[in-house]
Structures are given as C-alpha cells and as structure tokens.
Amino acid sequence: xxxxxxxxxxxxxxxxxxxxxxxxxxxxxxxxxxxxxxxxxxxxxxxxxxxxxxxxxxxxxxxxxxxxxxxxxxxxxxxxxxxxxxxxxxxxxxxxxxxxxxxxxxxxxxxxxxxxxxxxxxxxxxxxxxxxxxxxxxxxxxxxxxxxxxxxxxxxxxxxxxxxxxxxxxxxxxxxxxxxxxxxxxxxxxxxxxxxxxxxxxxxxxxxxxxxxxxxxxxxxxxxxxxxxxxxxxxxxxxxxxxxxxxxxxxxxxxxxxxxxxxxxxxxxxxxxxxxxxxxxxxxxxxxxxxxxxxxxxxxxxxxxxxxxxxxxxxxxxxxxxxxxxxxxxxxxxxxxxxxxxxxxxxxxxxxxxxxxxxxxxxxxxxxxxxxxxxxxxxxxxxxxxxxxxxxxxxxxxxxxxxxxxxxxxxxxxxxxxxxxxxxxxxxxxxxxxxxxxxxxxxxxxxxxxxxxxxxxxxxxxxxxxxxxxxxxxxxxxxxxxxxxxxxxxxxxxxxxxxxxxxxxxxxxxxxxxxxxxxxxxxxxxxxxxxxxxxxxxxxxxxxxxxxxxxxxxxxxxxxxxxxxxxxxxxxxxxxxxxxxxxxxxxxxxxxxxxxxxxxxxxxxxxxxxxxxxxxxxxxxxxxxxxxxxxxxxxxxxxxxxxxxxxxxxxxxxxxxxxxxxxxxxxxxxxxxxxxxxxxxxxxxxxxxxxxxxxxxxxxxxxxxxxxxxxxxxxxxxxxxxxxxxxxxxxxxxxxxxxxxxxxxxxxxxxxxxxxxxxxxxxxxxxxxxxxxxxxxxxxxxxxxxxxxxxxxxxxxxxxxxxxxxxxxxxxxxxxxxxxxxxxxxxxxxxxxxxxxxxxxxxxxxxxxxxxxxxxxxxx
Amino acid sequence: xxxxxxxxxxxxxxxxxxxxxxxxxxxxxxxxxxxxxxxxxxxxxxxxxxxxxxxxxxxxxxxxxxxxxxxxxxxxxxxxxxxxxxxxxxxxxxxxxxxxxxxxxxxxxxxxxxxxx
Numbered sequence: 007x008x009x010x011x012x013x014x015x016x017x018x019x020x021x022x023x024x025x026x027x028x029x030x031x032x033x034x035x036x037x038x039x040x041x042x043x044x045x046x047x048x049x050x051x052x053x054x055x056x057x058x059x060x061x062x063x064x065x066x067x068x069x070x071x072x073x074x075x076x077x078x079x080x081x082x083x084x085x086x087x088x089x090x091x092x093x094x095x096x097x098x099x100x101x102x103x104x105x106x107x108x109x110x111x112x113x114x115x116x117x118x119x120x121x122x123x124x125x126x127x128x129x130x131x132x133x134x135x136x137x138x139x140x141x142x143x144x145x146x147x148x149x150x151x152x153x154x155x156x157x158x159x160x161x162x163x164x165x166x167x168x169x170x171x172x173x174x175x176x177x178x179x180x181x182x183x184x185x186x187x188x189x190x191x192x193x194x195x196x197x198x199x200x201x202x203x204x205x206x207x208x209x210x211x212x213x214x215x216x217x218x219x220x221x222x223x224x225x226x227x228x229x230x231x232x233x234x235x236x237x238x239x240x241x242x243x244x245x246x247x248x249x250x251x252x253x254x255x256x257x258x259x260x261x262x263x264x265x266x267x268x269x270x271x272x273x274x275x276x277x278x279x280x281x282x283x284x285x286x287x288x289x290x291x292x293x294x295x296x297x298x299x300x301x302x303x304x305x306x307x308x309x310x311x312x313x314x315x316x317x318x319x320x321x322x323x324x325x326x327x328x329x330x331x332x333x334x335x336x337x338x339x340x341x342x343x344x345x346x347x348x349x350x351x352x353x354x355x356x357x358x359x360x361x362x363x364x365x366x367x368x369x370x371x372x373x374x375x376x377x378x379x380x381x382x383x384x385x386x387x388x389x390x391x392x393x394x395x396x397x398x399x400x401x402x403x404x405x406x407x408x409x410x411x412x413x414x415x416x417x418x419x420x421x422x423x424x425x426x427x428x429x430x431x432x433x434x435x436x437x438x439x440x441x442x443x444x445x446x447x448x449x450x451x452x453x454x455x456x457x458x459x460x461x462x463x464x465x466x467x468x469x470x471x472x473x474x475x476x477x478x479x480x481x482x483x484x485x486x487x488x489x490x491x492x493x494x495x496x497x498x499x500x501x502x503x504x505x506x507x508x509x510x511x512x513x514x515x516x517x518x519x520x521x522x523x524x525x526x527x528x529x530x531x532x533x534x535x536x537x538x539x540x541x542x543x544x545x546x547x548x549x550x551x552x553x554x555x556x557x558x559x560x561x562x563x564x565x566x567x568x569x570x571x572x573x574x575x576x577x578x579x580x581x582x583x584x585x586x587x588x589x590x591x592x593x594x595x596x597x598x599x600x601x602x603x604x605x606x607x608x609x610x611x612x613x614x615x616x617x618x619x620x621x622x623x624x625x626x627x628x629x630x631x632x633x634x635x636x637x638x639x640x641x642x643x644x645x646x647x648x649x650x651x652x653x654x655x656x657x658x659x660x661x662x663x664x665x666x667x668x669x670x671x672x673x674x675x676x677x678x679x680x681x682x683x684x685x686x687x688x689x690x691x692x693x694x695x696x697x698x699x700x701x702x703x704x705x706x707x708x709x710x711x712x713x714x715x716x717x718x719x720x721x722x723x724x725x726x727x728x729x730x731x732x733x734x735x736x737x738x739x740x741x742x743x744x745x746x747x748x749x750x751x752x753x754x755x756x757x758x759x760x761x762x763x764x765x766x767x768x769x770x771x772x773x774x775x776x777x778x779x780x781x782x783x784x785x786x787x788x789x790x791x792x793x794x795x796x797x798x799x800x801x802x803x804x805x806x807x808x809x810x811x812x813x814x815x816x817x818x819x820x821x822x823x824x825x826x827x828x829x830x831x832x833x834x835x836x837x838x839x840x841x842x843x844x845x846x847x848x849x850x851x852x853x854x855x856x857x858x859x860x861x862x863x864x865x866x
Numbered sequence: 867x868x869x870x871x872x873x874x875x876x877x878x879x880x881x882x883x884x885x886x887x888x889x890x891x892x893x894x895x896x897x898x899x900x901x902x903x904x905x906x907x908x909x910x911x912x913x914x915x916x917x918x919x920x921x922x923x924x925x926x927x928x929x930x931x932x933x934x935x936x937x938x939x940x941x942x943x944x945x946x947x948x949x950x951x952x953x954x955x956x957x958x959x960x961x962x963x964x965x966x967x968x969x970x971x972x973x974x975x976x977x978x979x980x981x982x983x
Contacts (some may be wrong), residue, residue: 020896021916023938023944024900027897049916051917052916054919055916059917063924064923064927181927839874
C-alpha cells in the first residue's frame, strides 16, 4: 500500500499540540510556567525546518533523482572546463546558425502573408517572352476583374516618386496609387482618420513614418492639404505604425530605389482597347473560395485571346501568368534561402560530428572511472542515464548560447542589410524558433551522446581495471570511427567552402571594373521630372543642359555628364528594313556626349559622341551589334528614333563593349546610347567627377542642381559605388552568410581533426617516448603523426570534391560570370583546406616531438 | 555521498526502527511517541523532538504506519499513528538485522575466535 500525500495543514496543529503537551509535562515536573514553554520549544527544535523536512518526504522520488542527476552532471561539466567549453561552443555555433536560418526561412517562406485570406491571393501578370519581362496592362486587369468567374475581386496599383512641397523645398516621396477595394483586400489598419470614400476630392492616406517624420506626428492632420507634384490633395487617413511593412507587395521595381511607400492615393483605370496606350500596373487577385489558380489561368488565357484577336504582334505575344502572391513577394530569395538552409544543415551535421568526436575522445579518459563504478555495482542503466544527463547539460548550455548567437546574428543582419530579403521585418525569434532550437540541441546531443555512452558501457570492466595503466586507449574501432567522422567533416567543409568561393567570385566579378571606371570617384544624383510644366520634351532637355552647366561651374569639377538612365526601351528599326517584332527591344539611354567615357566604356569601333551632333548620333552596345547587325558593319546605318513624337532616323557612329553599370547582377541586353537631342528624357541622372572626395562637394553640387528649378526634387545623391553596392545587396547577403557558414565549418572541422590527432598522440605518449629513447629523430615523430592524420584528410578532400562537382549545378542561378564548376575556385579552396588541415595535424605532431622520453616513460 | 549524509542516513534508520518499536503495543500520538523513545533509549539519541515528524511521514509514505484521528488522554483531538501489517513485518526484519549487528559488534569488542577482517 502506497501512502498518498496527506493534508499538511494538520501538521501545524500537531506541532502546536506537541509543544503544548511538552509544556504541560514540564510544568508537572515543577518548572516555572514562564520557562516551561520556552524549554518545550527549544526541545522541539526548528519547527519551520521540521515542516520543510516533512514536505520533502512527500516529493516524488523521480524529482529527487532528477535533482541528484542534474547536480552530478553539472559537477562533471565543471570538472573539465576546457572540454565542456569546446562542446558547448561547438553546439552553440551549429545551433545558432541553423536557428538563424530556420527563423528566416519560417518567416519568409513558410508563414503565410500577414493579410486576410492570404492563401487565396494571387499575383496577376503577363509574360513577354522576347524581352523576358513581366508586365500587366490596365485593359487586361479591367477585363479579367470583370469577366473571370474564379476571381472574387482584384486590385491594381502603381507606384512612383512624387515631389511633396515642404517648407525647405520639394521632398521626394514614394507614392502608391491603388484601385478601389485595395484597403479591404490587404486588411490594413488606420491610426487616424478613415480610408478614402468614392466622393472624396483627391484623398490621401499617409504612412505612419511619413506622419511622424513629415507631419511631426500632429494629431490634427486629417483634412490638411498637401501639395503633390504641384496639385492639391487632402489627407484623410494615417496608417497604423506597422501597416506598410505588412503590405503584401514590394514597393520597389523598375529601377526605382528601394524605399517604403509613404503616400497612397486612389487609382482610376480607364480601359483603352488595344493597341491604344496602356498603363502598366501591378495587380493582386483574390480567388473565390474553392476556385483554383489553374482555373483562373485558363479563364485569363481565354479573355486575353478575345482581347487580342485581330490585333497582332506584339500584343499576341503576351501570356497571362497567375501565381500565388506569396511566391511573388518571396520571389528570387527562395533559391538563395534554400541554399542557405542546406548550408546551415551541413554545419549542423558537422557540429554533431564534432560533439560525437569530442565525446569519443573522452571515452578513454573516463573508461577507468566508469569501469570502477560498474565494478562496485553501478548498474549500466544508471551510468547510461548519468552520461545522457551530461549530454543534456551540454545541450541546454549549447542551446541557450545558440539562441543568443542567433538573436545577435538576426539583429546584425537587420541592421546591416535591412533590404537584403523580402519580409525581413517579419523575422522574429518566436516560440516555434525556440522550439526548433531546443529540439535541435536535444536531438544532437542525445543522439551523439548516446553513441559514445553505449560504447563506454560495453567496455570490458575486468580488462580495463587489470591493465592498470593510467591512460587507457580507446578500442581501435573508436579511433577508426573518429577518423571517419573527421573525413566526412572535411568533405562537407569543402562543399561549403566551394559554395562560398563561387559566390565570392561572383561578387568580385560584379564589382570589378575596367581601370578607367572609378565608381568611387563619381558623384551621381537623380531628378525625375514632375508637374505639368515638364510634359514638353524640350523643357526637360533644357533642364538637363542647364543642370550640367551649373555643376560644371563648381570649382574642382573635372567632368560632368548626364544620362536618362535607360528609362525607356523600344524596338530598334533600321532605316529601310521592315519592323521585326520578334526581336527584343533595346534599352535607350539619352546621354550627354561625355557620359560613355566617364563610365569607362570601351569603344570597339567607330567614334564617341561629339558635343555637337547636328544629324544626331547613336552608340550601340556589342550585344545589339552582334544580334541585329550580324556580319555587317553597323557604323553609318540609321535607326528609327522618336525624340518628340516625330520619327527621325539617326546614324550609328560607334559600337561600345557591353557593360552593366546600373544593375550589375543583370546580364546586359541590347542597349543604345543616343545623343540627348535625339531621344526622350523622362528623368535625368547627373554624374560628376571632381578632385578629392566626391561626397565632399555633394552639398555644393546638390545646391547647384536644385537651383535650376526649385519645384523639382533632387534625390539619391550618392557615389556611383554606393549605387552599385545597393544593387547587389541581396547577393552580398547570401555571400556573407555562406562565407560565415563555411568559416564556422572550417573551424569546427579543424578542431575535430586536431582533437582526433591530439588524442592519438596522447594515447601513444609512451610509445613515442620509447621510440625517442631508442633514438628516433624528432622530425620522424612529427612525420609519423602527420601520416596518421593524412588518410582522413585525403579521403575527406576526395569525397568533398566529388560532392562539390555533383552539387555545384544547384547554384547556377545564384552565380554571376562564374561557371558552377569553376576550376580555379575549386583548386583554391582545396589548397586552402589542405593547408589548414595540415596545420591541424602539425601542431599535435610538434607537441609529440617535444615529449621528453624520460617523463613519458615515468608517467606510466 | 558525503559522510554527513551517511550519518544522517544511519540515524534515520535507527529512528525509524525506534518508532516502529514504540508503536508495537498499540497506536500513539506524536508527543507520546517522543516521550516513549526518550524513556526507552534513555537519551542515547540526542535528537530534537521535531525530527520525529519527518520520520513519521517517511513511514506513512512507505505504508508501514497509518494515521487516524483520535482523542488523547486529556480529551483533546489528536492524530494517532498505528502500525500496519506491512510495518509489523518490516519491524521484525529490521529488528533481526539490528540484533545480528549488535551481536557482531559485541563479539568484536569482547574478543572472538575469528580474526576480524
């Protein structure tokens, strides 16, 4: 019969009665009344302690056991601080990195978008196969929305930058125009006011950021007028603080700088039939409950076919595309994140291997202790439990440190590269992430603690105790296992290093320029023409020319030039040739004559643009020359241009080498650079090179350009190097993370190798001592130790190279200008890893050579 | 385990045995048990009276004794402890062990035919 916990309230009464009875006894024995009670209390002892002890009796045995085991494990962890630190550090690196990547992946790829019915939202667009671009036209949007039975609703939006009049000039603002129903669809919350109503006259909704930065957080802003590109509008609502970050779309595209949406205004679309002017829009659709994406795709194709029947190219070339909104938002980061997840898992496996190796190495050190305990009757299960408790202790410490590391990493990433991946603001260390970290640490340490523990318990107690040696070598199978683990670690490290190497080379390829191009020396700034006054192309041209001359007038400026920045594109049609709509359109940059030279372009044939070009002049890039003028000399041929609506034919005067200068991770397409008098300018980037630090004269240059026309805002004042760096931020993010992983893997693998080699040296101390006593040279001892580690290194490297060649293809999409089987990279990383691994063996080898034979032999 | 822990364990075992022994004739409440132990062991055990209670609860938990409400000699409500059949059996086992041990100690102290190891 087992007793159950009694009512401990009774105990108080019982103790009181006890003392009472004792007092009465004392009085009966003739003690004075006042002393009797004190004596009874004294004799009883500490009542609080008694109650505590009684309560403890009823604590279930397993809790007591748990406490005991934890205490023992903690003692054991503290007894070998260096070993414990190595295990905890290893675990924290592996867990920290994988937790970081897991939290990013779960927020970005797994969790649904923070909008109502996120799983029913789809991205609506069309694909243009020749230029391989996606675009969506207002006519298609209106017709799909009206006719597709699978669509419950759809919204379209556009965005761009506008000037908002402020006390200190014109402030450039990111404006998003949205159709009816947008706010319902995204489920945004307001901090102040309301969403626009149909009868509002130019209503605006502003972001919370804009509200605090530009409107000083004034609670009375509702109804306040705002001048947007010279037109009056009224603020009707202020969004809640996190509303913009939660909007399910990117607010940067088409060469706009990345920035968050600040002002929202209504968008009204009037469907013009093809082939009249179409507006390019972005659109989100909401499927009816139960409707499928495939059904909508089919419906859209049918509608599109009706719209373009009898219209011809290029409209018939467009193909409707419907895909989950989530995919659109996450976009290209999916491949990169999957790669990073793979890398993190590799690091985790290496971590596990290292922990197992460290624990294996400890087997020999503890064999005697365990054998002794088993011989005095410690049951194998009791000992196994204790070993597992030690592993769990390492797991918890490593897990805690890992989560801390991951907090730090995420904070760093968010701080250094906030725009590197979409939805980064949603990445948090939440319960699921913590659960992941806890699960990972438990799994790694229990799994890899169990293996050495079982090996230890299977030890033959008698032989260990009899051998009497202070240091017992692990069984041969243990050493073999350790070597195998090291070989696998080196192989995985090689895979990570090769991946990081390829990415690094891609970034290097992107950022390496011809020597004549010095992006750090060039200051750029951008003006997009806003307002009715600038609808006239001549006015825009005049602006650009006067901006040029006012910057040139600043002392110290050596060159100044401008470009429209490839903001338009058109099919290139040669004079006297038929239109060929199957060709991709070429990007058109309207430039001032000095611009190509300033960028360090290379002239392949012909001549540069001259200051005065009465008949106009065009430079074409190599890609266009190769595709459109294969086998013929393009110089002197004339291309159709329409600088101000009127068609003219402008001669090609030169061919320049392909160059990527605005978005360096994109392959160059066909491109033309036209003297500014013969091509349209929609906006202008002014570039200037001065003596000394370009940012030092930025204020002066900005003032000079702004003075040309105060109603136009000048923005993105930066060196060209900064602009280029921004365009490769996501790639840099991947590269840096992958390099971090490779670095950690390298560190862990070398620690693992060092551990195994150092362990064999320790196990062979007496043997080495004997050899040296018999006259072996120290160099020979070093060679012997290195020969010992060599098989692991060589087999690891071979295995790694095979894996690299097999897996590199997966990276193709992430590389730029580098073949996935780039031999120099592979040779470099293999050499690097071999060298480091060699040192991992050399150090224990040198230590072995320092062994004093006398001491080594005496130690036994 | 430290020597301090061992000594406490030894004392606990002795105290448990003494309690079982005290309850052999019939149920008793806490104070009466304390008095009886003090009388029979003649102050050999210098323990505080309070330490009786954790020992009682240990025995309750093992099912060797049970607690029941009753009335004390001076007509007060009190908790009485009674030996269970299981406790009675345990007492005879423990007492047997104790006897053998004391005999062995006595033999060592007073000289014996065997060499002590």
